[in-house]
Amino acid sequence: MSNSNIRVLIVDDSKVIQRLLFEILTSAPGIDVVGIAGDPLEARNMIKRLDPDVITLDIEMPKMDGITFLRNLMRLRPMPVVMISTLTQKGAEITLEALEIGAVDYIAKPNHDLMNNLKQITAEIVHKVKVAARANVDCFADNKRQAQPVIAGGSSLNSNRESNIDLLAIGASTGGIEAIKQVLIRLPTNMPPIVIVQHMPAGFTASFANRLNNLLDLTVLEFDQPRIKLDRNHVYIANGNRHMLVEFSQGAYFGIASDDAPVNRHKPAVDVLFSSIADHRASHSIGVLLTGMGMDGASGLGKMKREGAITVAQDEKSSVVWGMPRVAIEEGVVDKVLPLNEIGNFLSEQCLK
Structure with missing residues (x-):
């Protein structure tokens, strides 16, 4: 050997x-x-x-x-x-x-x-x-020790805020289950709609959404319909067998399911979600790329940035696999590189401005 x-x-x-x-x-x-x-x-x-x-x-x-x-x-x-x-x-x-x-x-x-x-x-x-x-298995314990969840029934965003951010998009793969949870538990209520692509099979995404929904004050749903209006205080997890896209129409965001071929070998793919947002009010959105192997999401995040979105990537130390965020950083399409325990707070601050 x-x-x-x-x-x-x-x-x-x-x-x-x-x-x-x-x-x-x-x-x-x-x-x-x-x-x-x-x-x-x-x-x-x-x-x-x-x-x-x-x-x-x-x-x-x-x-x-x-x-x-x-x-x-x-x-x-x-x-x-x-x-x-x-x-x-x-x-x-x-x-x-x-x-x-x-x-x-x-x-x-x-x-x-x-x-x-x-x-x-x-x-x-x-x-x-x-x-x-x-x-990087050591980061699991580190991330959990640094977790500071929002207390249920506690802080919420001021409805009179001046922020122009009205959509958050998150992409993740290997290590993303825990990373997504660690981001969301730091978010207050009354957040803009949050759309998420996590690489996993159909069936697993429904269970993932249910687990998060039982944990958070935010309402978490598996996105399993052809088209649906995206509401505040809601998190939408892409179905494990469909791409998820976002469009802006008549003053509201809508999620669209697509049965197109895999992109970057993935379905759902982060690039598909991010690219669709780049075509619709990207300057009012934030794109976040979390831990994961490969390069899915980097191209779409770049499109979002070029259209005026704020872009965020998880840092190496807190990532289980620093692949997807690394590619985006190396391509120069990331505004903020943050440890996992700071991403949720950063998103809250941007929505409070």
């Missing part, structure tokens, strides 16, 4: 999943599977002995469930973890909990014809493991 290869420990009680993941990962250049554990207790001993760079972790296992194991792991020995979850509502909710605890990413396990369907997402599995190996 090459010392430079990514060392992966597979933790799963299913012999089928073990074999498939082993075949997929060992066939990829730059990855070595150093061990396979059938349950978390076995995994705990193997981590000490094998010192893996990345763990793939199932959720439902004997002796200890994956969530409990992950919580202990992130408290005692933080390291990159990619969850193995099912494409069900229950699977989505548990996966989101795992991402909030500190898992870097997840692999959505097909519900049927497991062997063939899992092989079809070989490239995705390999990509996510390689991204996880470069992730």
Whole structure:
């Protein structure tokens, strides 16, 4: 084995999943599977002995469930973890909990014809493991320690404010689940409409919206209609199977769903959302690019900036994966580079002016 290869420990009680993941990962250049554990207790001993760079972790296992194991792991020995979850509502909710605890990413396990369907997402599995190996897992604990949520029923924006900002747009990918939450919990009520693209499958976006809605004073919805008026004090999460665009018509913003082809390999894509805003009152909006791998969002953010929008990117230290924000910064299309714990406050200040 090459010392430079990514060392992966597979933790799963299913012999089928073990074999498939082993075949997929060992066939990829730059990855070595150093061990396979059938349950978390076995995994705990193997981590000490094998010192893996990345763990793939199932959720439902004997002796200890994956969530409990992950919580202990992130408290005692933080390291990159990619969850193995099912494409069900229950699977989505548990996966989101795992991402909030500190898992870097997840692999959505097909519900049927497991062997063939899992092989079809070989490239995705390999990509996510390689991204996880470069992730900044220490920032999870730092960001949570610095969180200062708005007290429920507390401050709200002055309805007589002079700010011309009447739309906020946020894009994120890997690490974005927790990052988006950390931004939104700092926002007061009566904010302008907030539109968000987070890279995740359909079904997961509904669960994500529900979790945020139960946490915030803002009303959070999955955007799952062809066209809808965007209201103040509302957050709209793009459906995991549709692009989301924004248009301004007759004095109001409207969200538009699109079934067009993926952009930057993503659907929904941040670039699609940001580019649509650039065509409609960009000078009254703020675009925010959070943690994520790749370059989605940089081009659209540049269009927004050229049309007069305020543009913000998350800094490297607070990002799980500093990819999307880095590209935007390097292209010179970012007005403000801020740590995660300052972005929500900055948005509030801009809307209070």
